[in-house]
Amino acid sequence: MSDSWSQRAAAYRDSPAHREGPDLDLIVEWADGATTALDVATGGGHVARRLREAGLQVVTTDAAPGMQPDVVSRAEDLPFADGSFDLVVSRLGAHHYDDAQAAVAEMARVATDRVIVVDNLFGDEALEEAERVRDPSHVQSYSEDEWRTMLEASGLEVAELQISDYPVELEPWLDRAACVGDDAERVRTLAADRIADGWITLDRMAVKAVKR
Numbered sequence: 001m002s003d004s005w006s007q008r009a010a011a012y013r014d015s016p017a018h019r020e021g022p023d024l025d026l027i028v029e030w031a032d033g034a035t036t037a038l039d040v041a042t043g044g045g046h047v048a049r050r051l052r053e054a055g056l057q058v059v060t061t062d063a064a065p066g067m068q069p070d071v072v073s074r075a076e077d078l079p080f081a082d083g084s085f086d087l088v089v090s091r092l093g094a095h096h097y098d099d100a101q102a103a104v105a106e107m108a109r110v111a112t113d114r115v116i117v118v119d120n121l122f123g124d125e126a127l128e129e130a131e132r133v134r135d136p137s138h139v140q141s142y143s144e145d146e147w148r149t150m151l152e153a154s155g156l157e158v159a160e161l162q163i164s165d166y167p168v169e170l171e172p173w174l175d176r177a178a179c180v181g182d183d184a185e186r187v188r189t190l191a192a193d194r195i196a197d198g199w200i201t202l203d204r205m206a207v208k209a210v211k212r
Helices: 002-007 009-014 022-030 046-053 100-110 125-134 144-153 170-176 181-190
Strands: 036-040 057-062 085-091 111-120 156-169 199-211
Touching (some): 036 100, 100 111, 125 181
Parallel strands (some): 036 057
16 A cells, blocks of 8 residues: 555645645644644645644654655554654544554554544445545545544543535546546446535544543
């Protein structure tokens, strides 16, 4: 997965769907009071950029060297001591994790205060298949209940949770994953009920969880 993600790095740095969004504003709001943060699966670096602009000291990790993180690391194996950061954030990476529960446990371990996760929620099996066809590195999206279970199993308590519709421009979404031809048509068919006027609407969750 790392090699393919390294090849996509520029696209994710430039992507308006990743560079912008109300969820980034919410992350900054929920980071209030923290001075240090870890950005897990940083991708294009947009969380780190916004938190640094807010005055936090931020370390970034990513499994793909081409994303140019401060530390190359899987989310499931964070190379930091317990309680190294006030805040740990994961935005739009969790559906790619091989073991989301292990990753959440690691994020909780290295956080002293809170963990923030933003990710697309499970919609239905057709959408999951569309995600896998579009991007074979997609592992699974999870439901709100599954997220609550993973967070609580890691010693975290949900403090705030928001779910919203999140429209993404369809063709750039396909292009970022190099999904073309028959595969792209298959995605359009599988996700037809979510596509209108050149946009696909996904369900996005943002959750702030605090250490017990």
